[in-house]
Amino acid sequence: MIIRARQVVTMDGPPIENGAVAIEGNRIVAVGPVLDLGEQVLLPGLINAHCHLDYSMMRHAIARPKQFTAWVQRINALKRSLDSADYLAAIRRGFADLQKWGTTSVCNIEAFPELMTRLGPSPVRTWWFYEMIDIRHRITTDDVVAGALSFFQHRANSLDSFGLSPHAPYTASLNLYQLANACASSFTMPLTTHVAESTEEFDMFRHAGGVLYDFMTSLQRPMRDCGATTPFGHLWSTGAIDSQWLLVHMNTLLEEDFQLLAELPRGAGPHVVHCPGSHRYFSHPPFPARRLHELGVNLCLGTDSLASTDSLSLFEEMRMLGAVEPWLRPEELLRMVTVNPARALRRRGQLGKIAPGALADLIAVPAPGSLGGVYEDIVNHDDPVSWMMIDGQICA
Numbered sequence: 001m002i003i004r005a006r007q008v009v010t011m012d013g014p015p016i017e018n019g020a021v022a023i024e025g026n027r028i029v030a031v032g033p034v035l036d037l038g039e040q041v042l043l044p045g046l047i048n049a050h051c052h053l054d055y056s057m058m059r060h061a062i063a064r065p066k067q068f069t070a071w072v073q074r075i076n077a078l079k080r081s082l083d084s085a086d087y088l089a090a091i092r093r094g095f096a097d098l099q100k101w102g103t104t105s106v107c108n109i110e111a112f113p114e115l116m117t118r119l120g121p122s123p124v125r126t127w128w129f130y131e132m133i134d135i136r137h138r139i140t141t142d143d144v145v146a147g148a149l150s151f152f153q154h155r156a157n158s159l160d161s162f163g164l165s166p167h168a169p170y171t172a173s174l175n176l177y178q179l180a181n182a183c184a185s186s187f188t189m190p191l192t193t194h195v196a197e198s199t200e201e202f203d204m205f206r207h208a209g210g211v212l213y214d215f216m217t218s219l220q221r222p223m224r225d226c227g228a229t230t231p232f233g234h235l236w237s238t239g240a241i242d243s244q245w246l247l248v249h250m251n252t253l254l255e256e257d258f259q260l261l262a263e264l265p266r267g268a269g270p271h272v273v274h275c276p277g278s279h280r281y282f283s284h285p286p287f288p289a290r291r292l293h294e295l296g297v298n299l300c301l302g303t304d305s306l307a308s309t310d311s312l313s314l315f316e317e318m319r320m321l322g323a324v325e326p327w328l329r330p331e332e333l334l335r336m337v338t339v340n341p342a343r344a345l346r347r348r349g350q351l352g353k354i355a356p357g358a359l360a361d362l363i364a365v366p367a368p369g370s371l372g373g374v375y376e377d378i379v380n381h382d383d384p385v386s387w388m389m390i391d392g393q394i395c396a
């Protein structure tokens with residue numbers, strides 16, 4: 001219980017104006033001033049489980065594509081036209097957008113680790129996932145090598161953490177996935193990858209055909225792993241990924257994939273990240289939310305990058321998923337941007353909830369209705385978030 005009074009005389013320091021005393025059992029556990037946020041809902045800061053801040057300047061830059069492969073080629077061309085100053089500006093813009101919409105933690109896939117040394121302290125809690133691709137080697141300059149090495153040493157402040165992200169089964173070899181597994185277990189880092197995103201990726205692995213297959217062949221990717229399995233089956237059955245991974249997309253799953261997941265003990269499955277806005281932009285096959293939910297998979301939401309969605313608002317992402325899957329209650333949607341991603345990042349109890357011992361990452365949004373409709377009111381919130389605390393510091 002917390003008892004508030006206009007003045008609190010503690011006899012343990014000066015009197016406190018507008019103070020409160022927190023009681024647990026028969027003991028006082030905290031005494032201090034009250035910050036009254038008034039007619040607001042106080043809730044945990046939101047966690048974006050998948051984002052590419054590098055591309056925050058590409059909002060509406062690429063028209064909705066007919067083919068996923070054409071989009072990949074288009075963004076690769078756009079990337080070549082930009083320099084490091086553009087990317088640094090993009091990352092800062094992305095951070096501002098995250099904060100605007102109440103996001104206090106983000107899983108960011110970083111394609112330019114060498115930029116890290118030139119970035120100031122992260123304004124929100126950030127997992128910097130080092131993007132790994134070995135289909136076509138980047139031309140490595142001394143700068144890139146030095147930057148990559150300093151990537152994991154660079155800890156601008158306590159809000160930075162690191163992870164590894166082999167890009168996708170069509171751009172990263174099984175060997176690279178194994179290397180990432182070994183490295184992550186030595187350094188206790190989370191792992192994430194894109195998998196089973198598009199029909200073209202599915203056709204490449206299942207049928208050894210289609211536009212992505214042709215494109216990858218033209219890049220001299222060895223294609224012997226194509227023509228039998230599914231993208232998920234390709235990674236899962238070879239042990240390249242396991243239950244600790246955050247698997248982003250998972251749109252094109254077959255019965256045999258669900259079977260692999262069903263063989264796991266309930267709740268021991270991998271973490272799956274769905275990006276509703278990006279999913280809609282690409283018109284991917286329907287995301288099997290219900291099936292994965294019934295299998296006990298830990299479902300999280302991400303925004304993906306501004307190159308394939310309109311904003312970095314997780315409120316918007318919750319609404320988009322809720323519109324397609326009306327059986328998902330607002331409370332469940334909110335879990336996908338709080339406790340579920342906290343669990344995926346192995347920060348259960350520390351992030352995504354307001355409880356003793358948790359980190360002070362909090363946001364407030366207006367409370368227009370009664371307590372009975374509070375989850376719905378949160379999901380429907382559609383304005384910039386006006387109050388935010390990260391790591392105990394008020395920042396908006």
Ligand SMILES: [Zn+2]
Nearest residue numbers: 052194304305
């Ligand atoms: Zn992505």
